[in-house]
Amino acid sequence: MRKRKEHDYRIPEPDLTPMIDMTFQLIAFFMVLMNFSQSEQNDRVTLPESELARPADAPVDFPITLHVPSDGTVVIGGITSTLEGIRPLLNNEISLLQAKNKGASDANIIIRAHRDVPGGVVQDFIRKCQDLGFEKFTLRVKEDQRY
Amino acid sequence: MKFRKPPESAVKAELQMTSMIDIVFLLLIFFITTFKIAAQEGDFNVKMPLSGAGGAPTDLTQLPIKLRMKADANGQLADISVNDTISFGQDWAKVRAYIVQLMGDSAGPSEEEGPEVEIDLDYNLRYVHVVEAITAVTGYRQGNDVVRLVDRIKFAPPRKP
Numbered sequence A: 001m002r003k004r005k006e007h008d009y010r011i012p013e014p015d016l017t018p019m020i021d022m023t024f025q026l027i028a029f030f031m032v033l034m035n036f037s038q039s040e041q042n043d044r045v046t047l048p049e050s051e052l053a054r055p056a057d058a059p060v061d062f063p064i065t066l067h068v069p070s071d072g073t074v075v076i077g078g079i080t081s082t083l084e085g086i087r088p089l090l091n092n093e094i095s096l097l098q099a100k101n102k103g104a105s106d107a108n109i110i111i112r113a114h115r116d117v118p119g120g121v122v123q124d125f126i127r128k129c130q131d132l133g134f135e136k137f138t139l140r141v142k143e144d145q146r147y
Numbered sequence B: 001m002k003f004r005k006p007p008e009s010a011v012k013a014e015l016q017m018t019s020m021i022d023i024v025f026l027l028l029i030f031f032i033t034t035f036k037i038a039a040q041e042g043d044f045n046v047k048m049p050l051s052g053a054g055g056a057p058t059d060l061t062q063l064p065i066k067l068r069m070k071a072d073a074n075g076q077l078a079d080i081s082v083n084d085t086i087s088f089g090q091d092w093a094k095v096r097a098y099i100v101q102l103m104g105d106s107a108g109p110s111e112e113e114g115p116e117v118e119i120d121l122d123y124n125l126r127y128v129h130v131v132e133a134i135t136a137v138t139g140y141r142q143g144n145d146v147v148r149l150v151d152r153i154k155f156a157p158p159r160k161p
Helices: A016-031 A084-099 A119-131 B018-034 B093-101 B128-139
Strands: A064-066 A074-076 A080-081 A108-113 A136-143 B039-046 B063-069 B077-082 B084-088 B116-121 B139-142 B145-148 B153-155
Touching: A016 B018, A064 A119, A064 B093, A074 A084, A080 A084, A084 A119, A108 B039, A119 B018, A119 B128, A136 B128, B039 B128, B039 B153, B063 B128, B077 B093, B077 B128, B084 B093, B093 B128, B116 B128, B128 B153
Parallel strands: A064 A108, A108 A136, B063 B116, B116 B153
Antiparallel strands: A064 A074, A074 A080, A136 B039, B063 B077, B077 B084, B139 B145
């Protein structure tokens, strides 16, 4: 009897299950770290470094972030303005605070100023904020990587 | 006539995973391209109530320590002086040592007590030097610990050019 060899014409398929698992792991990782909010970061601002800089233990109450790039303008809530035009933007923030039964003295002004901006410009912005009743200021710096 | 039922097909129903894998890879590429690594940031808290509030201190020992910083034409730090008497050049270590000497054996700083430092800077002095000043007077690192010096910091009125 002559037996014919049975040829298996199926194409060998690699098992993709582990690769799909790893891909889902990576997606979950990036989704957890993803932050679409632009209020805390600004690419135009390079913060100075400080060895004493440490993240705050608790979130800041009623934060208002002022980004001050090297050209001396200011960015509040994504809107770029000059020193003279900052008042209406801050008044908007005060209105939002008043809606929560809070005032300017309860807010924390977080100043993220570029390392090369003149210090007098930062002083001017602080003074403008003080004129509107803001009292608490936080100067944000970058953590010194050497420590 | 007896009709026989055709034998049930033994074909296994398989889900088509190709489309899902395509979408998953697209999502992954989106997240990778929009992911941004940002350096850790820290805060210096400065409490500055309305200008003119508080009045002059009655106790002369509570007068603020005046830290004067002068800038050159490029905005770089030219000179540091304390209380308009002692000049430290550009050496922040000496400034810190002087602050430590002034603090003496007094208890650690608090918001209500302890010395206060008033920073007076030239208008065009770069902000990085302001942060250096605040770092120098606020404290220093000793190993993994931070020794606090002065917690009360304020700015003098701006010196308009």
